Amino acid sequence: MGVEEKERLQLERLKKTAQTVYEKVPFYKKKFEDSNITPDQINSLEDLKKLPFTKKQDLRDHYPFGLFAVDQKDIVRLHASSGTSGKPTVVGYTKSDIELFSEVVARAIAASGGEPGNVLHNAYGYGLFTGGLGLHYGSEQLGMATVPVSGGNTQRQILLIEDFKPQVICGTPSYILNIAETMEKMGKDPRNTSLKYGIFGAEPWSEEMRQTLEEKLNIKAVDIYGLSEIIGPGVSIECHEAQDGLHIADDHFYAEVIDPETLQPLPDGEYGELVFTSLTKEAFPIIRYRTGDIAAINSEPCKCGRTSVRMSRVKGRIDDMLIIRGVNVFPSEIENCLLQLEEIVPHYQIQLKRDGTMDQVVLQVEVSEKVFDECSQDLSHLMMEGLKSKIQHTIKTNCLVSIDVDIQKPNSVPRSEGKAVRVVDLRKEEALQK
Known part of the structure; x- marks a missing residue:
């Protein structure tokens, strides 16, 4: 999609989302009023800067369902964070949200090199963590045979890789490296599997780690990014053609980068805190969510042909x-x-x-x-x-x-x-x- 056409779509969806949260989420109505703004004042994407930020603590303060914009009867799935520092953060999905989730993850897997008819070995954890089910639904949406092995039991993982012959493997980079090293200890060569592509995320990892994984497994390794508060995995991913920045599904998630101290927007190329606004979610729309992740964004065209804004690899978290x-x-x-x-x-x-x-x-x-x-x-x-x-x-x-x-x-x-x-x-x- 061309830039102007996409921006028109983003603005249309932003205005609708702002109206929804103002009418249906008391927290946002108060935040809008405190900021002296109403949804009808959103007339350009630049006006997004007038809207208030949302922080993780806001989710905890309204635990469990206080920020939902739909009735409980419309919720078909709940996910939650681990809650290691107090109450977990809870997110909900309507049937349409699950379809959206599946679509953006299917796009992501396709960008990584996966194709209909392939086999995908999913070593992300299943459960309240969004990673396992997110990749699972996206893989099925793309038309792939999905192996829901989840994490752990490494020798069984190796058996399934050898016998099911997947083309794509998903998991945290540290755990997939663990699988490769376990194969070596068993006298097996991890370069001699059917694997061609790896989709790795859920923890910061470096370019050097990419090279290690690619060399050990004889694959192309791409970085996927997501967080449950926005939707889960599939918010962005590298394309296998360029491996140069993560393509954001920016027709559904609008990205900004701000200075975490001044809260002012930063230009393309400058590192700061990633901020996302959802544009199409029903159950849990979110406005200017401060992720705590440090990255930069790039609007230049990619050689793969996609016109989406790209984000850099996450450099780290503010609290890390x-x-x-x-x-x-x-x-x-x-x-x-x-x-x-x-x-x-x-x-x-x-x-x-x-x-x-x-x-x-x-x-x-x-x-x-x-x-x-x-x-x-x-x-x-x-x-x-x-x-x-x-x-x-x-x-x-x-x-x-x-x-x-x-x-x-x-x-x-x-x-x-x-x-x-x-x-x-x-x-x-x-x-x-x-």
Whole structure:
């Protein structure tokens, strides 16, 4: 669709959504009134900036169904976040919302290289998390045979990959890497499967991780993005032709990037906080939702021919950002450094500790089997000191921070069967022990 035609469609849908939330969601009516705006004042896409923001806390404050715009009888599915920091955030879907969800995910799978008649191995978790069911419905919508294996039971995953011969695999990058490494330990070559494409998301991952996955599995790996508050997976995805930014389904989800401090919109190319407004959802429409994800957007045409706005790979989350001696660093930036070093494997964990009155950041990394054997399985070996210095130098050069490094033997860092836990804050636990 051409840009002007798409913008007309976006404005038409934005005006309808604004009218809906004003009439049917008391929270939004009050927010609009507090901002001295009514839906009939939305006459251009620029007017979106006049509308109030929505935050995750707003969802928790109206738990469970306070932000729904339809009657309970019209809800056909509920999803919820894990609720690790208080009440979970709950989202609902009407029958039309499920059809929309299926459509945008089907588009995403097609952009990744999937085709009708293919087999899709779905290793995303099923349940209240939107990932598993989102990819499942989209795969079926596209006309693919869907294997709903979910996460875990890695050896069974390998058996099904060998026997069902899927062309596409979906899951978190850390878990799919775990599958590949398990195959290698079983004496199997993960490059010799039927897989051609991988759709990876639900956790930040780096370009270096992409290269590792592509090399280990002999596939094209693309990044998918989504969050339950907007709809789930399928909000955006990379195309397999370019692998250069994630195409946003922007006829359904309007994207902005703002400065998280000033809340002012940022121009294309500048990194800030992603903000989404839904344009076509019925049960749970949402206005200017602050995602907490750091990214940039790009309106330039893509070589694949799609005219949708693209977003960069998510750099990290505002709440995951580490401040190390005054320097802001995201875990994904540390991952970029680690994956440049062949002596260690791409599994790591950042631990936040307290050393007296000072915060201490310790990076746990895992040495490769080859290096471990060369050191006669002695982590106190002089070679390990050299490797530690090399890791610290690489991080210092690229991230401009000095960090403590703890080198572990192979298979010591916890493996993921879902989202990888990259940052562990031990400070509260240490304080309680004292």
